[in-house]
Amino acid sequence: MTRKDTIQALALAGVLATSGVLHFAKPRPFDRIVPRSLPGSRRTYTYVSGAAELAIAAAIAVPRTRALGGLAAAGLFAAVFPANVKMAVDWRHASPAKRAIAYGRLPLQVPLVLWGLQVAGKVKKI
Secondary structure (H helix, E strand, O other): OOHHHHHHHHHHHHHHHHHHHHHHHOOHHHHHOOOOOOOOOHHHHHHHHHHHHHHHHHHHHOHHHHHHHHHHHHHHHHHOHHHHHHHHHHOOOOOHHHHHHHHHHHHHHHHHHHHHHHHHOOOOOO
16 A cells, blocks of 8 residues: 555545544534434434444554445445435525535535545545
8 A cells, every 4th residue: 555545545534533523523413414214313323323434434544444444434425325415405495505515415425435445445546
């Protein structure tokens, strides 16, 4: 693994760790985008996804588990896509700035999934 690969992996770990911490420090915005069709408490989904992000960040940070962490990150980014769709639907009548954020998150999932796969060594470097 090159120095650039390590930096890319640690950057992804940092993004995931930051988001994971935010799920616990400021859970309300995450609660709001949990699809209502899911059973149980929205807060539970917020905390579980935050814990998953922290665990995946740790896996990526450790070279021995980095490939598995990258695959898990790609899976997580794909799994949270319905929450981003819900946010876009909920904010369709919001201010232009909020709509731009909500709609901008949708295509952002593709490079995030690819980033996880790259860290896992499953796709060529982007």
